[in-house]
Amino acid sequence: MTPRIERGRSVLRAYVSLTKTRIIEQLLVVTVPAMFLAGRRTGGGHLPSVWLLIATLVGGAVAAASAHALNCVVDADIDAKMKRTQARPLAQAQVPKAHALVFGLVLGALSALWLGLTTNWLAAALSVTAIAFYVLVYTLLLKRRTSQNIVWGGAAGCMPVVIGWAAVTGRVDWPAFVMFGVIFFWTPPHFWALAMRYRDDYAAAGVPMLPVVAPPAQVSIRIVVYSWLMAAWSLLLVPVTSWVYAAVAVLAGGWFVVMAHRLHATVRAGGEARPMRLFHLSNTYLCGLFITVAVDAALGLPVLGWPF
Template sequence: MKLRVVELLIITTLPAMVLAEKGLPSFGLVAATLVGGTLAAGASNAFNMVIEADTDKLMVRTSKRPIVTGAISRKHATLFATAISILSLAIFAIFTTALATLLTALAIFYYVVIYTILLKPNTSQNIVWGGAAGCMPVLIGWAAVTGSLTWVPVAFFMVVFFWTPPHFWALAIKYKDDYSAAGIPMLPSVSSQSSVIGQMWFHTIAMVISSTAMIQLAELPVWVLCTTVLLGAVFTFQLFALKENSDNYNKVAAGIFHWSITYLSLLSILLVVAQLLSA
């Protein structure tokens, strides 16, 4: 289920729910949404492992995954992924809203079919458009509370959308040889360092702009906007150290990857605290 990856999705679900409620939603609704979301994301990841079992064998980073090692068969992994997909949708249908359930089904389909099967093996922009699946928890969390969507969750969606490429490319820089060996056209493995750095800059700046738009649409206090800009400034500062052909290129990229996780976590905490203080 790649639960360590799922953690990042959960991090954005809760603040979306708090913003939608303009306070704390009921414990039952939060629990159902987080459990259902965890199962949906875990199912998507499990389907991903089934589909990519052959290419996973070619990559050092993925060569110990359970299907590759034979600990779990493809058949059993598929049954498992299908079962928890159904359970996830049942939880959303029973305890949340029809829109949240529909968005969850769409997220699973998008990650498995659009990203894993169509985009990932065929384009270096795979994580850009495929990353939209990882933004869905924001919309799902909001829809679970209200049964509808507004511009606030859309802006939050765009924050995560633009955050995803620099976050993932920073990691892919370290494993670019792995992706080359598996024939997966991840941007750092098929493009020049200058191109990778340029695209990371574009998405980071767009992420900061989207973050400020989200704060304003959510009508949060000015201090929240200032803090958000400060977090974005720290993120961009990290990129200044990423220079092509430098001896510490991989090390700097690894630092950006870890900071990106911190950034999203701090932003999510900030949104929750700010909304609760404003309630």
Template sequence: MQETVLDRPHAGAPRLSAVLKDYYELTKPRIQVLLLITTAGAMWIASKGHVEPVLLLVTLLGGTLAASSANVFNCLIDRDIDLLMERTRRRPIPAGRIQPLQATLFALALGAASFVVLALFANLFAALLAITGIGFYVVVYTLWLKRTTTQNIVIGGAAGAIPPLVGWAAVTGSLDWSAWMLFGIIFLWTPPHFWALAMMIREDYRKAGVPMLPVVVGDEKTARWIFWYTLALLPVTLALYPLGTMGWIYLVAASGLGAWFLAGAARLLRVPHERKEARALFKRSIFYLMLLFVAMGIDSILLR
């Protein structure tokens, strides 16, 4: 007797799970963790350690949807570059598993959902900031800067610095100097973080014709830029103390973490051609930002 689909009730399950996995991959979930940490940290500080749980969850949901939308648009626009790079050629769009129209509709739906969630359950200002972040990342960074200038990640990094503004606005409905200092921290942290990654995969960017800093100026100058940006980051992190936003616990933690991050940048500066040092600094930059915002949270709990 010939077997039918009804005789195999689970035949379609793997295909559905594979499709869902591909759409999930388009949102780049791994890089969203830090964005959510900075959003939650900003909310915690803005509320002086007493953020409403529902508001926190709703804002994180809205932020996740906004970041997902921006990342899907990025995958859509960069599908030609992704096809040329070993690291990205197996992503769903260049591999042909998801079509451009499908990705476009998915990105638009995520962006619309983000705006609705934040506007209804947080406030309109937070929703507008999230949409601004999507627009900046897609239009300014992905469509314009990424393919035209070595300073792409410097200016484009402003998009990644918007999540703490969204978190702050969700709590207060406005932005003050403390919120902009959080923006400045992410803005200055982004180039050392991303250039360390670019040094690791420089040849991929070269093959794709993307003018990342290591491709154009080489490892030595890139390591120098990384060091100076890391050095510039430290006083911005410490500025939260004289502003009265953070207390002495944060001041001590930020000083120690800053010295640790700068030491990693100095090590790379001494041996800029060592890929293992670039990788080590890339990992160090992630832990640095996470621990810095953890220190903000601890400070808010113990000293407020």
């Protein structure tokens, strides 16, 4: 392999790394179930077409890539200080910041145009809103200023379900907001568990994540509170799903709450906390819950409806 080809491949890998593809995968996992539920319950009783699914996923992936690339531009200085992020392209000066900025902006414009032309302009507008919120509100305004950064800034990560719903129906109905809320309440336990593990990293970078500025017991009790809110909120989706979803939501939510309480009990007793267990469990929980939504909608099982 010639040096020129090798350099080209290295540059390509750097640009791909800017998009944080592993996070994109998780965002797409929640989009498809939202689209299935939208089509089955409020979009005429049919699952969305394969083309609509592909178009929405492509647009959503490019929008997420845009937000992540722009986030890397803003956070290049603190990424260089954190062991967990030191290998990122801008932290290693593998890509000029100006080029990364243009790359992120172009991706954002392309995602909006693609979604507008292939789905509808509401979905496109929501994707632009998500990008702007993630970059301007979370990354620029909140992240370095408040320990509530991930609580409110995490709203950007909830947008894929709303975008997917809008792509199918052309509007946003209440089940989309319920799914938005599940991810919203899931985000603090997910990221605070990670931040407990990498507390020193965030402290070195001057990022006031809650585990940096609050005692461990205060962090763990807030994780418990948000875990309860998440589990309870997930039950609001029961009226448009079947007993299958209801059973999974109760069991999986209960499991998560129990594990959150165990973490808090260990921290309060002064034992060795293992927050990454809850972090990995949070990924399993979210994927499992939304996969159940997709299966429930795909099978067209009878809905439980309102209990009154």
